[in-house]
Amino acid sequence: MEARESASWSGTASKTCAWSGPAGLELFDHALAPVASLPVLEVLGAVHILSDLTLGLGEVVHDYLA
Numbered sequence: 001m002e003a004r005e006s007a008s009w010s011g012t013a014s015k016t017c018a019w020s021g022p023a024g025l026e027l028f029d030h031a032l033a034p035v036a037s038l039p040v041l042e043v044l045g046a047v048h049i050l051s052d053l054t055l056g057l058g059e060v061v062h063d064y065l066a
Helices: none
Strands: 005-008 011-021 046-055 059-063
Touching: none
Parallel strands: none
Antiparallel strands: 005 059, 011 046
C-alpha cells in the first residue's frame, strides 16, 4: 500500500500477556503539533500489552491520485 491510498484492513490479533506498572512519558517536537512544549505533570501508570497481530490482504478504499 502506498501513502497516497486509503485502505481497509482485516486480520487477527491475540493477546499473549498484559500487565500494569510504572511508566514514563517523553514528548517530541512535531511540525504540526507542538506537543513537546506541554508539561507532563504526573504519570499515573500504564498497561503494557504483548500481542500477536496478523494483517490480511488490504483493499483500497480510495485512490487519491485517480
